[in-house]
Each structure stands twice: as structure tokens, then as C-alpha cells.
Amino acid sequence: MNRVYKMTGRRFSEKCKSSVLLIIVVGTGILFCLPVLVLLAGSLADEVEWTQRMEAVIRNNSGYIIWKWIPDYPTGEHYRRLLFYTPQFLALFWNSIKIVSCILIGQLLIAVPSAWAFAVYEFRGKRKLFSLYIILMLLPFQVTMLSKYLVLSDFNLLDTHLAVILPAVFSTFPVFLIYRSFADIPRELLEAARIDGAGEVRLFMQVGIPLSGNGILAAMVLGFLEYWNMMEEPMAFLKDKSLWPLSLYLPEISVEQAGFASAASMLALIVSLFIFAIFKDTLASGIISSGIKG
């Protein structure tokens, strides 16, 4: 009987613990999602309701913002205006798609072989070079901005998309992430493949990339999220507004058009949500594999 009581009590306490954990996790999740929920609610409110709610901010009066999660007068006017009457937004949307796609394709071509070289081969100065890569990865944009500007100016690449794409293609961050994935591949497997007659290129293409697919995809996803929201490089290197990405359009919208800005933000967010939805499992396993030492 005591044993039964002990087992029931343990299950109850475990259930309580898991319930509390669930509440904490869900609550934290909701807290993290609050900004997105505010955007969603705001994108469905009309300008009059926005003005009433944000009066304390817009008119610099004292007081608090009055917020409602469900608008009193919901409207799809902002989305309609954004999708059908604002070709500027869509032009910048496709600019962002183009820039990010080019960057990711370039990184696949440059960063993946670089990471393979660091992970598989031993050569003179490898450690120092890899350390340099890490230092470059840690440097903020403001430090390297001037040198990049001068180089791009010399190559007459300023005010073109290549001014943003090329520096990102040669970024060291994806090298670092993918290196860890390649480093996890057992040496013995590679040796066995060499013994079987596989060349280095075949080794890379048919052994390395498939085994480190998750790591590569994780780097690509993280790269996508970073470059989709990129602001500093376009602002510094692109003067022509027709070349701007979507991340620079949103600040152009004034406070008086807060509802419109919310709708634009939601649409910009949708792409990231899709990417996450497609690659979330790969992202999780890729980050994990990058973090665990082989």
C-alpha cells in the first residue's frame, strides 16, 4: 500500500512540475510573441483608432497608451493599400528576395568549401587563419564599414546590389557554423572513402555535404534571417532608393501611419515565418550539431 501511495505521489509531483514548467514556458513564449501580436492587432486597426490609442505618443501628451488586442473597428484597409496601391513596398520586397537569394547562393559556393578545407585538411597557418576568421566574425559593421566603402568605391560597386551582396557572400560566420558540422564527420569514414578511390571533390560532394546537410541548412537559415533584416550595409552603400531592401522601407513610414507600418511589418515577417516553418527541424539539429564537439 505504501509503495502504491509513493508511486501516486511521485506522479502527482511530476505532473505538477511539468504543469508549472509548461506555464512558465508558455508564458515566456507569449511574452516573446507579444511584439508580433501587437503588430497583428495594430495592422487590423484603422488610423482613427490608432490615433486615439497612441495619442500620448503622437501628440506628446502625458499619459499612457491605451491598447486593445482586438480592435473595435477592424479593417483590412492597410493590407489592401499595401498590396494593391503601394508598388514601392513590393519593389523593395523583391529587392530583398534578390539580395538574400544571391547572398545565400554565394555563401554556398564560397563558405561551404572554406569550411570543408578548415575541417578536413591540415595546412600551414590554419589555426592563425581560422583565428583571423573568428576575429573578423566578431568585428561589428561600424569597424569595417569605412574599409568596405573604400574598396567598393574603387571597384565602382557603390550604389549597386553587389555592394551589399559581395561582402555578405564572403562573410566568415557561415564558415564557422558549417565547419563544426564538417568537423563531426569521422576521419575514418573519409579515409575509407579515399581508400575506395574517391577523389577529394567526390569526397566533398558525396560524403561531406550530405552528412553535414543540416549544418549547412542551419547556416543558410540563420543567414537568411540576418540578411532579410539587414539595414546598415544598404543604408551605407546604397543611395538609390530603387535598390533598397524592404528593411529600409519600414523606417520611411511616419508615426501617423502606424497601422500601415504594422501591416508592412507583418508582411515582411511572413517570409521569415515560412522559412522557419520549412526548416525548423533542420535548424534545431544543425545548431545542436554545431555546438557539440565531435
Place this chain on the structure above:
Amino acid sequence: MKQIPDTEMKVKMKDKRNMAIAGFCIFLVFMVVCTLISKAIYTSGLPRVTTSQPQKKNLGHEVSTKGLVVQGQEFGIYAKAGLRVATITVYDGDSFEEGDALFRIDPDDLKSIIEEKELHLNKLKNQQKAGSYESADNKQKQGTDIARAKEDYDQAIRDADLAVNRKRQLLSQAEKELEEYKKSVKNGTVSDGDASAITSLNQAVTEAKQAVEDALLAKEAAQRLAGRNIQDAEQTDSNYSANLEDNRLDAAYLQKEIDSLKELLSADGWVYAGEAGIVTSQKLAVGERTGDHAAILYALDDGQRILEATFTKEQAEYIAAGDKMTLDIRLKSGGSTKEEVVVSYLENLDDGGLKTRISLEGLDVSLGQTASLRMVKQTEAYATCISIGSLLGSQMEGYYVYTVEEYEGILGTEWRVRKIPVILLDKNASYAAIESAGVTENTQIIQSNDKELQEGDVVRVLP
């Protein structure tokens, strides 16, 4: 590395992934469609404009007007003033031949006027007769008055001479006494110490001299007075003669008037045309009396013709005496002709316009027909000329033009409207010459637009 079990869960996850990929693709397709639709809506809402650049050119001002052929010479038919009109047979524009009846004076009224004038004439004649009798009596009386005045004059002279002589005698006596006294004193007959005697003698001489002068003055006064009396007597005669002469002249004039009125009455009051012509202005009214002016104005059938034309105030700026214009006119024979004529006469009108008269000598045209005059005057070359459709605004509010300038926007190179104020120098029907610091030879000026424009609007420039 954590291994995902190859179970139903894995299959479900794969399905979810495929759905997410499909959803993403649909989203991208949807965004493509929205891009096309939004671009189409945006561009369809853009005003479409055509542009042109300013040119350097001379402006031609076409001046054209229509005129009327009028008579070059005009003649008048007169009637005595004050006669009542009974009938009018001709009006403006009517033609008449020599001997045609033009208008009729009321015979009864004419008769009464003649009678009235004859009565007045008779009175004048009677006055003349009476005046001549009175004149003879007056003449006789006047002769008597003149004779008497002359007698008075002679008598006055004699009396004055007598008085003067007497005074002179007294003077000579006083001088003689004084002389004798002085001799006596010299001779010693009289003592030297009697001063009062010599003083009184001197005083007597002085008084005698004074008396002589007074007598002479009196003589002159009497002579003058008597002379005036003679003149007065003679004057009466000339004034009276002038009045008689006036009466005679009045009577003679009145007689002439009566004769002409009787002549008119003999024609039963009708006034006939002395030659053929066309009535240009008839100034009579039935029942009213004739005035001092001509009753009818007319021009000869084959007389001199003149084209009268007017120019508006705006046209007057470009017309000057001596300018050559092209005259387009139909001839009586049926055809039309174009002649170059010189504007030699210009008259200012009250509204600021001009009136001209051009001789049509040598051209067989009819009175009252129209003709056109045309001229194109070229101005000096203006550096900045635009089409007239590009010029907007008004003189009161100021003129301006809309230009387009390139700007780089999110949708690439676009054209934006700018409003530039300008100063209008000159214009004609097609072009306007302007002056503005904001307009250069490369400026694209909007010539036409299909929607209303405002500064800052984005437009689509058509080639």
C-alpha cells in the same frame, strides 16, 4: 547527434514541411500578382503628359479684321430749317435717280410760314418808309442846329478876343504908369523913398498880366465848348442812317427766303434729287421739322469707295502707319481679288482700338460689302519660347509653367512636376515668349496633360 526515429512522426513532419514549402510558393506567387496589380493601378493613376523644350524664335502676330466698303465722297441734300416733314420716300441704302422725289414738306405749314414772313417783310418796308420821312425832317432840324452852334462859336471867339484886348490894354497902362514913375524917380521929380507906391505899381502890372492870361484861358475854354456843340449837332445824323440801312438789308434777305419757299411751294413741297446716288444717311422724321444740318447724305453710284475697318486694342499694338496688309475683296464682276494695301491712316478709338480707312481706287466694288485685311508681323527673336498650351495662369495672378524633373525614387527613375513662375514677354496664338530663371533650353516643359496637375505630382511622360 540525436537521431530522429524513422517513424510515422517523421512522415508527418515531412508532410508539414511540404505544406510549408507549398504555402511559401503560393505566397510568392501571390506577391508577384500583387506586384503586377499594384504597378498597374499606380501607373494607370499617373497623369500622362507630353513635354517640349523651349525654343528661340520670332513670334508672328497675325492681325486680321473685316471691314466695310463705304463711300469715299458724301454729298448733302438740304432743306430750309424749321419746315415740317410730311413724307419721306427714301431711307438709308436706297438708290435714287436724278429727278426722283426724296421727301415732301407739308404745304400747309409752308404756306403759313410764307405768310408769316411776308407779314414781317411788310412791316420792315413800312418801317423803312417812315424812317425816310423822319430822316428829312431831322436833316432840316439838324442843319439849323449846326448853324446856330457855329454862330455861337463865332460869338464866343469875338467875346473872348474882346476880353483879352481889354486886359491887354489894362496891362499896357499899368506898365506905362510904372515906367513913368521910374522915369520920375530918375529925373528927381519924385523922391526915392516912396516904396509903397512902386510896390503897388508892380502889383498892378502883375495883376494885369494875370488878367490877360485868364482871358486867354477863358477864350480857349469858350472855343472848345463851342466846337463840341458843333460836333454834337453833326453826330445825330450818322446813327440814324445806319438803322435805316439795317432795315433795308433785312428786308432784302427776307424777300429771298420768301422766294425760295414759294419755289418749294410751287413744287407742292416735294424735294427732288439733283443727281443719281445712294442714300448713306437720312436724318429726317415725319412730323418733325427740318434742322440746320443736311436732310439727306448720299454717295454717287460710281463714286470713290473706301474700306473702313477697325482693329481691337490687342491688335492695335502691332499696327503702325505704313504697314502693308493683304486685302481680300469680292468684285462686282463676281470674282475676288487680293491686293496689297498700305495702312496710311489710323484713328484712335475710345476703347483703345484703331480705325483705318483705305482707298479702294481702281477696284469695282459695291457699297456695303465686306472685305478682309490680313497681316503677319514678325517680332524680334525671343530666347525662350514655349507653346501657348504650356503657359498657365493669368495676368492678375501671375503666369507659370509646369516642368518635369527626373528624380530617383523607389520605383526607379520617375518624373515629378515642378511649378515655375514666369514673366510673359509676348505671345501669339501658338507660342509665348517667357522669361524665367528656372527655365533653360534643356528644361522639359509640360505641353499637355490629361489630368489636373500640382507641384510634386508624379507623372508619366509620353514620347
